[in-house]
Amino acid sequence: MSESQSGGWVKLWRKALDSDVFADPHLWKLFCWCLLRANRKPRQVSVNTGRGNTIVTVGPGQFITGRKAAAEELGVPQISFRRRIEKLEKLGVITKKRATHFSVISIVNWRVYQAADDEGEPTNEPTNEPTNEPTKEPQTRKEEKKKSTLSARADDRDQEREFVKLWNGTPGVVRNRGDTLSDSRRRKFKTRMATKGWYEEIKEALSHFPLKCTQGDPGSWRPGVDWILKPDSVSQILEGNYDWSKGGTSDQVKKPEPIKLRNMK
DSSP, rough: OOOOOOOOOOOOGGGGGGSSSSSSHHHHHHHHHHOOOOOOOOSEEEOOSSSSSSEEEEEEEEEEHHHHHHHHHTTTTTTHHHHHHHHHHHHHSEEEEESSSEEEEETTHHHHHOOOOSSOOOOOOOOOOOSSSOOOOHHHHHHHHHHHHHHHHHHHHHHHHHHHHHHHHHHHHHSSSSSSSOHHHHHHHHHTSSSSTTTHHHHHHTOOOOOOOGGGTTTOOOOOOHHSSSHHHHHHHHHHHHHBBBBBSSSGGOOOOOOOOOOOO
């Protein structure tokens, strides 16, 4: 039931290289498919609902599809399509409005990243359209840009220090050295923070520490900062993947044996 689109083009932003979607080749293919399927202008689509046709209005950045048709077009099982589309929803890059016989997929921030240009090839040529903004001297613009950049960096460092303090105060972990992150960890942290709701989720995940898989074994593995900044670590904790011990599942977590005292005569 996927709509047919032909001609035209879409934009791909370079900052997508640092996203969780790009890190997963299956998600990246699905996201690009969504971009290519999305409408550039509002249109009305006739959808067969089994009892006749229904006219559905879709806007820019939206398209109509069904799980079976989409899975066939992408060459994947229906269950794989459903799980991956739900993962894109969780990452905050799309939304899905479900109906009985179809779904309407919407690209989040479509208007931001696919700003309307002429219906031709993209161009970097400057426009001569009038503007109501007063003309600013080049030096003034540079100063404002510099102040804005410095302010953004200060906010990022404050957020980074808050995260390090939260992590170092969590039991059962390898603490970060110092109150700031290394350059490589900072890049990972910024990537995770770009995911909607990640910081709230990690706060909830850290409330499960120390992980049950490490309890009762002083020499067992302890998670470090690099591990918690991996794309799926937080979700795996919340799903209970580490709620177990070396001896078995979460129902078989080892508990310290009571000390047996000899009878004193």
